Amino acid sequence: MATSNLVREPAQPPAPSARPARPARRKFDLREKPQLWLVPTVFVVVVLAWEYGVQLIGVDEYVLPLPSSVVESLWQQLGDDQFWGHFWVTTQEALLGFVIGVGAALLLGTFISQIKIVEATLMPYIVAFQTVPKVALAPLFVVWFGFGLTSKVVMAAVISFFPMLVNVIEGLRAADADKIQMLTVFGASKTQIFRMVRLPSALPFIFAGLDIGIVFAILGAVVGEFIGAKEGLGYLLLQTNYNFDIAGMFAVLVVLSVMGLVAHFVIRLLQKRLAFWAEDTKVIGA
Amino acid sequence: MAIKATARRAQTQAPASVSEDSWIEIDGLDKEYRPRKSAPTQALSDINLTVRRGEFISVVGPSGCGKTTLLKILAGLSPKSGGAVRIAGRDVTKPLPEVGMVFQAPTLLPWRTIFDNVMVPAEIQRLDPRRHRERAQQLLEMVGLNGFEQKYPHELSGGMQQRAGICRALVHDPAVLLMDEPFGALDAMTREYMNVELLRIWQESNQTIVLVTHSIPEAVFLSDRVVVLSPRPGRIAEVLDIDLERPRDLGVMSSDRAGVYVERIRRHFNAAGVID
Numbered sequence: 247m248a249t250s251n252l253v254r255e256p257a258q259p260p261a262p263s264a265r266p267a268r269p270a271r272r273k274f275d276l277r278e279k280p281q282l283w284l285v286p287t288v289f290v291v292v293v294l295a296w297e298y299g300v301q302l303i304g305v306d307e308y309v310l311p312l313p314s315s316v317v318e319s320l321w322q323q324l325g326d327d328q329f330w331g332h333f334w335v336t337t338q339e340a341l342l343g344f345v346i347g348v349g350a351a352l353l354l355g356t357f358i359s360q361i362k363i364v365e366a367t368l369m370p371y372i373v374a375f376q377t378v379p380k381v382a383l384a385p386l387f388v389v390w391f392g393f394g395l396t397s398k399v400v401m402a403a404v405i406s407f408f409p410m411l412v413n414v415i416e417g418l419r420a421a422d423a424d425k426i427q428m429l430t431v432f433g434a435s436k437t438q439i440f441r442m443v444r445l446p447s448a449l450p451f452i453f454a455g456l457d458i459g460i461v462f463a464i465l466g467a468v469v470g471e472f473i474g475a476k477e478g479l480g481y482l483l484l485q486t487n488y489n490f491d492i493a494g495m496f497a498v499l500v501v502l503s504v505m506g507l508v509a510h511f512v513i514r515l516l517q518k519r520l521a522f523w524a525e526d527t528k529v530i531g532a
Numbered sequence: 533m534a535i536k537a538t539a540r541r542a543q544t545q546a547p548a549s550v551s552e553d554s555w556i557e558i559d560g561l562d563k564e565y566r567p568r569k570s571a572p573t574q575a576l577s578d579i580n581l582t583v584r585r586g587e588f589i590s591v592v593g594p595s596g597c598g599k600t601t602l603l604k605i606l607a608g609l610s611p612k613s614g615g616a617v618r619i620a621g622r623d624v625t626k627p628l629p630e631v632g633m634v635f636q637a638p639t640l641l642p643w644r645t646i647f648d649n650v651m652v653p654a655e656i657q658r659l660d661p662r663r664h665r666e667r668a669q670q671l672l673e674m675v676g677l678n679g680f681e682q683k684y685p686h687e688l689s690g691g692m693q694q695r696a697g698i699c700r701a702l703v704h705d706p707a708v709l710l711m712d713e714p715f716g717a718l719d720a721m722t723r724e725y726m727n728v729e730l731l732r733i734w735q736e737s738n739q740t741i742v743l744v745t746h747s748i749p750e751a752v753f754l755s756d757r758v759v760v761l762s763p764r765p766g767r768i769a770e771v772l773d774i775d776l777e778r779p780r781d782l783g784v785m786s787s788d789r790a791g792v793y794v795e796r797i798r799r800h801f802n803a804a805g806v807i808d
Binding site for chain 1: 627653
């Protein structure tokens with residue numbers, strides 16, 4: 247190799263957002279990350295204030311239960327096979343609906359963003375449908391698809407479909423003109439440009455759509471169960487309500503929140519793996 | 533280290549009639565922009581230029597004179613309004629596989645490693661992966677990026693990214709290398725270093741280079757000939773032979789002759805009343 251007598255430019259230390267910064271992130275440095283103790287502290291303060299505030303003012307158990315009774319009820323539920331039956335029903339409905347809704351949005355979004363005439367024709371309808379409050383369709387779906395699994399899956403699919411669709415369309419449009427021009431100079435076809443630039447550029451948007459979509463899918467399943475069902479966490483929520491078991495209701499709400507949180511973190515984890523270059527890209531929240 | 537530039541020549545070889553003296557031919561080139569609602573603007577007018585194979589040509593001119601337009605036409609990105617443009621005997625109507633391009637920004641794909649970025653043209657043109665992986669490796673070594681192959685672009689400095697961009701432009705062994713102000717975004721020190729580096733790459737790979745630049749000293753330092761464009765509509769004001777000994781180092785720029793060239797080009801800019 248020919249050597250130049252100029253000193254080689256040293257490799258600059260990677261930017262703060264760069265990946266090699268990982269080890270530092272693992273360290274529990276309370277001074278640099280005050281949220282590590284602030285977040286749990288707020289939780290403890292709120293729960294304590296709730297526990298003793300409720301007792302002090304003398305609010306009835308069936309209006310606002312004590313956190314301790316909620317925990318007790320939750321413990322009881324978790325030991326109950328019937329509860330797990332409800333849990334799996336809702337999980338199944340939400341996941342199936344999510345996969346169908348998000349899959350359809352991916353296909354339609356790709357189709358719309360790639361073909362101008364399709365976009366021009368369909369966009370007004372999509373905008374019109376988007377303004378329809380989707381939960382208002384739940385009674386209709388129960389009439390159409392019955393009290394079983396299907397109506398809830400359809401509800402979950404419809405409700406997770408739109409935010410995903412908007413993100414897919416926007417994401418596939420987000421590719422840098424410079425990068426497309428670069429590929430064009432080297433002779434890339436439309437398909438190659440799609441695969442090499444448009445799709446990866448859309449990934450952060452797609453993950454934003456998935457993130458919202460999974461939470462919406464759980465919402466859709468629960469709303470579907472409210473309207474007409476014989477099982478599921480939404481059904482359980484209504485049952486506890488009828489029985490004035492407010493602590494039991496709160497316990498179910500806690501379980502639903504945890505479901506949403508777990509799904510959210512799974513998607514974030516996938517995003518960090520697959521769209522590692524764009525952790526801070528701004529995407530639409532829909 | 534000499535890059536084996538001959539391996540793929542057979543493929544990029546022009547029709548036998550093409551002389552190495554007219555590797556790039558620009559003949560009466562006109563370019564007019566016709567926006568729908570306003571009057572057309574003439575960007576380039578009657579450009580005539582012939583470039584030898586292996587020659588290093590720079591294009592300078594005041595802002596808005598159409599230098600980048602000229603390069604985009606050569607790259608097949610922008611249609612011409614009149615005249616003819618041929619590279620290695622082929623009419624340029626769309627991007628040719630014989631052309632490599634370096635852009636103002638490195639324009640690397642952030643989701644690909646440096647090595648995979650360099651391989652982009654070979655992948656697009658479906659060239660033999662094994663041979664071109666080897667070539668990509670050689671090029672990266674030549675620009676001093678060995679050890680950085682598996683890094684991602686954001687882990688490299690701007691100068692290193694631009695060097696990766698140069699490797700990418702060369703990986704498919706193009707007959708012509710087009711460069712659009714490739715060092716404009718770099719600081720002065722890195723820029724000088726990159727100029728020396730570019731000369732070395734050019735000498736080792738024997739490409740034909742057309743460089744658009746804002747910097748008159750850079751054009752003089754690097755080129756065999758400097759093409760000076762006039763303000764809009766861009767016409768060729770002068771084509772200046774740079775008769776400085778090769779191989780050159782930065783010291784050559786303090787010579788009297790280099791100073792005369794720089795002055796002479798600058799006078800065109802002053803006459804046009806534009807300080808670039």
